[in-house]
Amino acid sequence: MAKHMMTLTVNGDTYDLVVSDNQTLLDVIRDTVRLRGTKRGCTTGACGVCCINNAKGEAVLSCITHALDWDGESITTIEGLEANGELDAIQKAFIEFGAVQCGFCTPGVIMSAKAIVNKYPQPTEEQINAGLAGVLCRCTGHVKVKEAIRQDYRIREAGREAAKNATSN
């Protein structure tokens, strides 16, 4: 298998990687960059657990795309949501609403949820449903997940408010 050099920015860190022709983006994230948060599920685009965000903050599936296609691009995985030791609002919302059971699909669900709120800060029911359609949770269902997504805006606003107060004090 021929190997090639490629550059990939994952969660703000730029990596120079040696990647073979038959590696998918998921293989590179998990086995080369060694970020194991992104899960390997069906590997055929049906389950959505390998979901990551592209540079535009959209949800894409890393299991059905050649890694080499992403040369020079920037992606965000579940590990990249946390900033300065603090969880992202969407992660806090998932914890607050118990939108997790076994947790296997959670990275994919959270990255899909993140893509929804990136695009629609206050998403409608329809927008949430459309954004979650490509990712499956087999234990808890999508009710609590949807509740968490609806609360993301409130938690994000509260965070902003707190930050503003902290600087004004």
Place this chain on the structure above:
Amino acid sequence: MLLPDHSYVTTDSLKECLRLLGENGDRAMVVAGGTDVIFNMRLKLFNPEVAVSIRKLEELQHVEELDDGGLRIGAGARLTDLEEHATINDRYPAFAESIRAVASTHIRNMATLGGNICLHTRCSYTNNSEEWRKGLKNCYKTDGNICHVIRSSSKCLAINNADTPLALIVLGAVLTLQNADGSREVPVAEFYTDDGMDHTVRQPDELLTYVTIPPVTDRTTFLKLAPRKGMDFSTVAVAARCDGAGTDVSTVSIVLGSISTNPIILDKPARIVSQKGLGDEAIAEALNHVRNELGNLTNLFSRASYKKQMAVVLVRRALIALRES
């Protein structure tokens, strides 16, 4: 899990891409979004020696407004970008609807229009892992000489599940196929064949580069029925178009998809409503003739009887939607 062995080449120039396809012929396969090709590679239904990536081929990703009021869309344009495109939603609402009907947001964020048009046919027998398929002899699609779905069939009967071509057919869209020596234009209606293995007229050295839609002011509609609403291949999908207003029409066209290896352009039902208008009686009469034109249906993915009945239901809904639009 690594993909099966193959070599990968990428190019940002159309000329270079066409040269690569010409050089490699059958051994090469074009990968744009990857959502269909890599899926089929996982199942070992596609075994290319060379994957030619056109993901960075920007000249095929634009939507261009033509002087006559039509649109020329690059085949490499992402479905997400097209479904949100103001001009497409404005001029071709049924086409926009057919794009939104494709798979999930995740897939549409990667998949391209050209990829959906060339979407490989599916079969409930072959679309399983290689290990699963070992239980039976190779079928036409896996280099054998039998069809496990209909034993007496002399060819592969896999289903074409693409949604966007239905809307493109009623809109009279034309595809541009290019190879290193030149290009040709093929109406979408003539792009598909009735052979499940080799289901389009595209040659291995050709690349689908542009989709040109003529200006259309007629009423159009697109409806899809699938096992799951959020993300699934269609059980039946329909696109329809008519001129006039209310029940008053002179030309109606109806195309059904996901029924067989190629989209089915309904002839007699369309003729009846063209002559008699979109009144309840004329629609009921037209529906009586839908089943006759569906051909040899297989039990692929859903029972043939259900599929036939749903085809009738969807055609009725489409004609009523046209009348009321």
